[in-house]
Structure formats: C-alpha cells, structure tokens
Amino acid sequence: MAGEASRYQAEIESTIQNYPGEQRYVLAMMQDLQRKCNYLPREGLEQIARYVDTPFARVYAMATFYKAFSLTPRGQFHMKVCDGTACHIKSSAVIIDQIYNTLGIKPGETTEDGKFSLETVNCIGACAIAPVVVINDKVYSKVSSSGILDIVNTLGVNVDEYHQ
Numbered sequence: 001m002a003g004e005a006s007r008y009q010a011e012i013e014s015t016i017q018n019y020p021g022e023q024r025y026v027l028a029m030m031q032d033l034q035r036k037c038n039y040l041p042r043e044g045l046e047q048i049a050r051y052v053d054t055p056f057a058r059v060y061a062m063a064t065f066y067k068a069f070s071l072t073p074r075g076q077f078h079m080k081v082c083d084g085t086a087c088h089i090k091s092s093a094v095i096i097d098q099i100y101n102t103l104g105i106k107p108g109e110t111t112e113d114g115k116f117s118l119e120t121v122n123c124i125g126a127c128a129i130a131p132v133v134v135i136n137d138k139v140y141s142k143v144s145s146s147g148i149l150d151i152v153n154t155l156g157v158n159v160d161e162y163h164q
C-alpha cells in the first residue's frame with residue numbers, strides 16, 4: 001500500500017542499510033524493523049525480500065512463523081491477555097470485556113491514537129499467578145477487572161479519554 005510505504009519508509013531504509021544484502025540477515029532486519037515500527041509493515045517485508053534477492057513468500061513465511069512478529073500495527077502499549085485454561089477459569093474473559101468497555105478495543109485491534117493494542121494468547125506458563133496480562137513484556141499477575149484499570153492508569157494514560 002502506498003500510504004503505508006511512505007509512512008514507514010525512513011524506518012525501512014535505515015533498517016536495511018544496516019545490513020549486507022544477504023539472506024542470513026533477514027531475521028535480524030525483521031527484528032530491527034519491528035522494534036522501530038512496532039510491527040512489520042508489508043512494504044518493509046517486500047523491500048527486505050528485494051534487498052536480499054529472495055522471494056517475498058519466503059520472507060513472509062518467516063515473519064508469520066515467529067510469534068514475536070506482528071503483521072498488524074501494535075499500540076505503544078501492547079496488551080496480551082492470557083486466555084489459556086487456568087486464566088480462563090479465573091475470568092480472563094472479564095478482563096477482555098473490561099478492556100473493551102474502557103478502551104474500546106477487542107483482541108486484534110488497536111486504539112485510534114495508537115496507544116493500546118490487545119491480543120489474547122495461550123498459556124504463557126504462569127498459571128500459578130492467573131489470570132495474567134502482559135504489557136510490553138511486563139507481566140501482571142492475578143489481574144482483576146478493576147485491576148486492569150489501575151494498570152492502565154499507571155501507564156500514564158487517562159482512561160476517561162477513551163470512554164465512548
């Protein structure tokens with residue numbers, strides 16, 4: 001998409017220029033690009049593929065293989081709500097509902113201002129402290145529906161701004 005290309009072109013170019021045009025650097029390029037853009041814009045993957053002279057499908061397959069990569073835009077605060085069995089039993093669905101009621105986003109969505117995005121994940125191996133929410137790699141344990149609001153407030157965001 002042309003709009004996407006121009007929006008992230010500087011990040012894409014600065015990423016590619018840091019590496020030789022060889023296939024073995026594709027993963028490192030994708031990691032850098034995701035760090036800069038918070039996700040992997042399609043145009044970025046296309047340019048990486050051209051740069052290392054590899055079919056786009058191959059680069060795309062790598063991007064979808066690794067769970068750490070996102071092909072859709074993520075917010076400044078990326079929230080992962082665990083919905084594995086233990087967390088589900090301890091009402092992870094209520095947390096997801098609370099996030100929707102507060103920020104107006106469902107799993108897979110990002111707030112319009114780009115601050116928050118939400119994703120549900122399977123068990124992250126911390127069932128003893130279920131239900132668990134991870135925001136930008138910080139783990140929050142035994143989160144309640146009111147607790148998630150407190151957490152959002154500690155991120156320096158006024159949740160009232162998001163009430164619809």
Ligand code: FES
Nearest residue numbers: 082084087123126
């Ligand atoms: S089910 Fe959520 S951490 Fe295991």
